[in-house]
Amino acid sequence: MIVTYRRVPAVHHVSGVFEAGSLTALAGPNGAGKSTLLKAIMGLIPLSDGRIDRNGASTRQMAYLPQVPEIDRSFPISVTQTVSLGSWPRTGAFGAIRPSEHARAHDCIDKVGLCGYADAPIAALSVGQWQRALFARLMMQDAAVILLDEPFAALDERTTDELMQHVRAWHDEGRTVIAVLHDMAFIRRHFPQTLLLAREVVAWGATQDALSDENIARARAMTDRWARDEHTHAEHATA
């Protein structure tokens, strides 16, 4: 599989399987193509080559939390309304949001610890509370596959711990979870599987093996090499 971004292959020759029900961390240096890989799995960007077999599931049965959601936080919508959007796979674009879905939305809001904020406009939430609301929407989606792009960036320790408990719960419920993460210690603590990416697969497997010192050093060396290559390309272009 090859995914091209701005005519540069951002990820190539990734070949492997995310086991159903696995909890995988997607690690690698900046520019390694982690986010690109998630978007490709989600079908948001086309593949230049190769294919992704979603095992018969449509991308609509998958839930995706982007790294920096393109959301205008001053948009006039409440926490409950935002979370209720997670019922989309069941209501579709036109179906009514039934009382059972409403009850479920409130349940999800309570679970992520936003009890008092159900009717608050999203503009009133802090960064951490906003991420909790997005997690509540993910729960509402009830997806078999959940893709998270740096879900804990810019969050304090308590919020991270509480949201990580939800990720663990999803794993225990048999959902497949893939999360882009940077903190190696955090990955070692919480994630059984790791895919270490540097535009191609450096290592993929049990976290202890994948995140060996040797593999991490190799990923770094590969990054340095592209930086040099692209720099030379740029010089050729201007010459």
Place this chain on the structure above:
Amino acid sequence: MHDLYQLTIGPFVDFAFMRRALVACLALAVGAGPVGVFLVLRRMSLMGDAISHAVLPGVAVGYMISGLSLWAMSAGGVAAGLAVALLSGMTSRATGLKEDASLAGFYLTSLALGVLLVSARGSPVDLLHILFGSILGVDDNGLLFVVGVATLSTLVFAVMFRPLVVECFDPIFARSVGAGGGRVHAIFLGLVVLNLVAAYQALGTLMAVGLMMLPALAARFWSEDITNIVVVATGIAVASSIVGLLISFHVELASGPTIVLTAAAFYMASIVAGARSGLLARWLRRPHYHEPEEVKR
């Protein structure tokens, strides 16, 4: 009592042209109010303005082919408006040029082409008619067209409200659940163009945008909930239409600009007194710092 009647209801009872103008304005207000709200939320407040200029060559071509025929001019206007909206959208997707930049490029081209066409064939009076319209001279066809567009627009909003909101609020989520992308956006652009073309012959292309945007901007100061904002915006547009028409009747001012200026007055009042984020509300809710009791002791 009689004075109040003459001030408010009398003109509509006594004069058929005022009744027609009222119906046309109310239809425009109901159609354009919600469209304006979504333009504001999509940060495309100036797009209505650009599109209203862009319809000109289409209107001019319609005029050249079949004279002052409402249907020919409207069809031309819709075609030109949609062409500019879609071309600029496609250009920005294909080249990475920002959407507002490519829209500016296309609408300016379209406007110049329109003025060229009108001045080559028509008289300056026709140009003025197209640019500034005349709500007091709306004929049966015009009325049918305006009311038809308002009906269609209301129906589309009723059916597509959720996809429209989601596509505007969180486009990546919309795409991830398979509801986003081009279709919803294209339908919305179609509504923008239809409403502007419906309004051009009543209010004039330039004034039409005023009735679309000013109530929407004013409504943003009153609520934190998108459904309420749509209702408030439509209400302000309706009120501006009625009050504006009456003022223009009694003081003998041009009707189009008077209606838009009435909407502008609502906008100014909302900036000051809006319940959610008006200046007064902000001032009353400014943070007060009280020293904690124990520190005082």
